[in-house]
Amino acid sequence: MALKTGIVGLPNIGKSTMFNALCENAKAQAANFPFCTIEPNVGIVAVPDPRLQELSKISGSEKIIPTSVEFVDIAGLVKGASKGEGLGNQFLANIRECDSIVQVVRCFEDGDVIHVAGKVDPLDDTDVINFELALADITQIEKRLERLKKTKGKSGEEAKRNEVEAGALQRIMAALEQNKPARSVALSDEEAELVRGLYLLTAKPMVYAANVAEDDLADPGANRHVAALRSKAEEEGRGVVVVSAQVEAELNELDSEEAAEYLAGLGVEEGGLKSLIRCTYQQLGLLTYFTTGEKETRAWTIHEGYTAPQAAGVIHTDFEKGFIRAETVAYDDFVAAGGFGAAKEKGLLRLEGKEYVVKEGDILMFRFAT
Ligand SMILES: Nc1nc2c(ncn2[C@@H]2O[C@H](COP(=O)(O)OP(=O)(O)O)[C@@H](O)[C@H]2O)c(=O)[nH]1
Ligand SMILES: [Mg+2]
Numbered sequence: 001m002a003l004k005t006g007i008v009g010l011p012n013i014g015k016s017t018m019f020n021a022l023c024e025n026a027k028a029q030a031a032n033f034p035f036c037t038i039e040p041n042v043g044i045v046a047v048p049d050p051r052l053q054e055l056s057k058i059s060g061s062e063k064i065i066p067t068s069v070e071f072v073d074i075a076g077l078v079k080g081a082s083k084g085e086g087l088g089n090q091f092l093a094n095i096r097e098c099d100s101i102v103q104v105v106r107c108f109e110d111g112d113v114i115h116v117a118g119k120v121d122p123l124d125d126t127d128v129i130n131f132e133l134a135l136a137d138i139t140q141i142e143k144r145l146e147r148l149k150k151t152k153g154k155s156g157e158e159a160k161r162n163e164v165e166a167g168a169l170q171r172i173m174a175a176l177e178q179n180k181p182a183r184s185v186a187l188s189d190e191e192a193e194l195v196r197g198l199y200l201l202t203a204k205p206m207v208y209a210a211n212v213a214e215d216d217l218a219d220p221g222a223n224r225h226v227a228a229l230r231s232k233a234e235e236e237g238r239g240v241v242v243v244s245a246q247v248e249a250e251l252n253e254l255d256s257e258e259a260a261e262y263l264a265g266l267g268v269e270e271g272g273l274k275s276l277i278r279c280t281y282q283q284l285g286l287l288t289y290f291t292t293g294e295k296e297t298r299a300w301t302i303h304e305g306y307t308a309p310q311a312a313g314v315i316h317t318d319f320e321k322g323f324i325r326a327e328t329v330a331y332d333d334f335v336a337a338g339g340f341g342a343a344k345e346k347g348l349l350r351l352e353g354k355e356y357v358v359k360e361g362d363i364l365m366f367r368f369a370t
Pocket of ligand 2: 015016017075076
């Protein structure tokens with residue numbers, strides 16, 4: 001499951017600095033996993049999860065394998081991108097391929113780093129980006145509605161489907177015209193299915209990453225740019241993660257002791273990168289389940305609502321095809337009991353069949369026929 005998150009924003013706001021910090025950090029931690037930059041602007045990043053360490057300790061695992069998210073550093077969007085300005089169309093196509101968006105917002109002042117609009121203003125900046133994304137969607141929807149109109153005379157199933165799709169698109173259009181993202185429109189399952197093919201940009205989950213100066217990390221709310229962005233995000237129902245891309249870049253140059261000292265000097269425990277990764281993962285609506293044993297402790301990513309066989313299929317399609325049953329124990333129960341054996345004695349280990357819907361943090365062992 002390649003889950004991609006696009007890093008978007010205006011030029012010169014720290015997107016590439018953040019992307020590089022994400023990748024460098026991943027490389028430094030990647031003793032057992034090929035986290036790396038797969039293309040100059042695409043990198044795989046491990047999702048930090050302290051439960052992995054706990055489980056690995058209990059099981060005496062030789063290695064830990066976290067889940068991962070793919071980040072894509074998308075070149076800066078400028079005003080007019082939806083009309084093809086700059087490399088507009090290409091950027092938008094890159095975003096279309098992503099499952100979610102991190103919008104980096106410049107909240108640091110630095111006279112040496114030119115701001116495209118001449119001043120740091122998160123409200124204006126996010127307006128420009130959100131407007132371009134919305135405009136791209138509007139263009140897309142207009143074209144589609146035009147096509148749907150042409151098939152109007154048709155009868156039967158197809159005509160009915162087209163009518164449902166057109167209705168949904170008109171509601172989305174109305175939302176976009178009021179500065180609301182497609183995501184804010186409630187759709188029936190059928191409508192969602194029909195509209196999915198358009199890969200609307202504003203239908204994707206998005207968080208803001210406030211890129212702040214190192215002095216602001218300890219108390220980001222004191223930075224008026226961050227405060228302004230937070231209240232805007234709250235109105236929109238979106239999250240804000242505070243990160244200092246520059247601090248993260250510098251941390252990667254240090255060994256762990258020096259890094260801890262540097263962070264302590266800034267009055268924080270971490271520079272925000274970890275929260276950014278976690279937040280990105282969460283907003284995708286994903287769950288994590290674990291497998292654990294002497295060989296390895298591993299986190300697996302599934303969508304909400306996956307049944308045990310579907311979850312097994314993430315490991316291997318044969319596991320899904322030959323699924324017999326799953327032995328499962330909740331994370332907290334496993335840790336409290338101190339392992340599979342003890343959990344079983346306490347009756348905390350359950351046998352589950354094909355219908356079982358996997359829950360966040362479940363530890364699973366699959367029985368399957370080959
Ligand atoms: N002062 C300061 N400069 C930064 C920060 N983040 C990035 N920069 C600088 O801003 C410039 C543009 O950064 P870059 O990551 O290339 O921006 P992009 O165009 O959004 O990819 C570079 O000179 C960075 O060193 C930051 O947090 N503070
Ligand atoms: Mg860049």
